[in-house]
Amino acid sequence: MTYEPVYTRRSNRDFVPSPIFLGILVVFAGSGFMAWNQVGKVGVDVFLFVVSGWLLSLCLHEYGHAVVAYFSGDRSVADKGYLQLNPLKYTNVLFSIVIPVVFIVLGGIGLPGGAVWIDHRHINSRVKDSLISATGPLANIVLALIASVPFLIHDFSLANVTDPHYGFWAGLALLAFFQVTAAILNLLPIPGVDGGGIVYPWLSREYQRAWNLFAPYGMILLFALLWQSRANELFFNFVFFFTDRLGLDGNLIYDGLQLMRFWSS
Template identity: 65%
Template structure:
């Protein structure tokens, strides 16, 4: 006879950030200072700043899923180490971290990653089920607004495409790129596609038959996303919305494009 594990409380260090996450934050802070001061090869500085910042946001995205699941009834997420912001603890580190980082490097878009695993047997409400899925992209929305604060508050200097010698231009371009990545991640994760957070937000409200059909399609969600964005007109509409939202929070298109060009330090020009 087998018994279901009973989780009554979280391990003592369940909410303590892991050394891995602390190390990533340290790289982000140091590379940010290096980018600001144009230390050494500023393109490498920008690369480290953007990639480490993006990984931090991925960790916070997954943490939001896990902590919402924890307070919704699944205490087992603490036992799996999901509450320590350690990307190595994710169910699929390749999908959660490596693939989104590669896509940023190659295409400059905030591709959603794989999620932490929440045991939905402990979740007794469809609303809580939806909130667990919504917590991740909502975190990206909050991060986009936080990164955009210097632009909205006028802390960034007057920047324009014609002023390429502005003070700390590389830093502001890198920060604009981070804001752009959060905007794209927010929109992509809210798309109602099987396998993505947007699809998981609405699926608890389906009938059991539709849920089974939805779950069968879910493993192909990433492929469907690529087809929609790069093989149909919907991709053009998507990036128009992204650019409009970025402008709305004070981040101009040309600036985050400059950030992307700077990040690709291996390219000439």
């Protein structure tokens, strides 16, 4: 009689969303309801709505990596709790959750985080390896499209600030904007971000060794590039090229950012 190794025996509980994720989802729905109905201070409502929505997207981004890795052969992602959408299970909460949230609040940009650890020894295909990296930014793209549906149906560029639901629409536009920035940044083919992970399996061993040396500094390189005014301008021009086509009005996005920063209003 043969026995299946313990680490391969899986339970449906591995895919049950964590209470933390469900709690964030409740905050997102509740703050969206409050922003829609102008309950209390609208800026606080928008802040909670955008930040909780961004946290949900970070969870789904990392879940995308994990679930594809799981079905590509790496069952260890289930043991690490990555399939339960628990942000506290990520290998680096600081870089995966804290810093990205700080950046959307202060910098107005959806910074990529990093952080489910994949055991690539179990991945026997370069295509699967690339797909594991690609599913994170793909999740951001899907979320951007979903959030943009109302703006594609109705022209909100003429929306009036006296509209009782203006705060909600401004927050949703901002949230969609963050998804676009995160998708673009994550798809850059540089070490340390998902775009680099997409091209990495296709490099020669010599290039992979050099790539691994620079990977820990990829985020620093990204910061340095965005700090340069010309690169920053080109990046946001590229972002607004896509947001315009998603029906997201730049003024509405800006108003969402100002509402979210309620402490400076």
